[in-house]
Amino acid sequence: MGRWEPNALERLQLAALELFTERGFDQVTVNEIAERAGLTKRTFFRYFGDKREVLFGDQEGFVGLFAEGMATVPPEAGALEVAAAAIERVAAVFPIERQPFADARRAVVAANAELLERELLKRAKLTSAMVDALRERGEPEPVAKVAADLAALAFSTAYERWAEPGNREEFADLAREALAELVAAAAGLSSPAAAPGR
Incomplete structure (x- = not known):
């Protein structure tokens, strides 16, 4: 054999x-x-x-997909547009027929501390790669970090929703929805009463 x-x-x-x-x-x-x-x-x-x-695959290739997505955005695009393009590129790796695999994978990772740690490390590497790419595009450090963190959180949120048993929504739709929710939530953090110095 x-x-x-x-x-x-x-x-x-x-x-x-x-x-x-x-x-x-x-x-x-x-x-x-x-x-x-x-x-x-x-x-x-x-x-x-x-x-x-088997659970984590080719991490370097995965980070490369995010970079490919970011490279497709025109230079004048804002940091969040760039981050959204990165997520869109990666969405192709998650066709709906892979959803049962994702659900089982999530349960296996959640049951093992070492695997959970590796999952967090994977997310940190992804975020760091996005920060670097955004800085190379000329974004200031705080903007690059916030946009990358929002994109990474949107990706994780979308993955959790996509992996839910019985989900039939496409990963790309869930990722767009998660990013929009997070951007709205971030915008809601600021109010005149909460502004520094008041």
């Missing part, structure tokens, strides 16, 4: 999630994942460096 198998990536992901859900992430080996998928350990390592990558 050392030859290439069709749909090997999906089979490995589904097998891993089934096992992680049944027994917990720490109790599952790469051999068991490959065996459940009807593949070899060698095939597993063609797709993933370790079993965590």
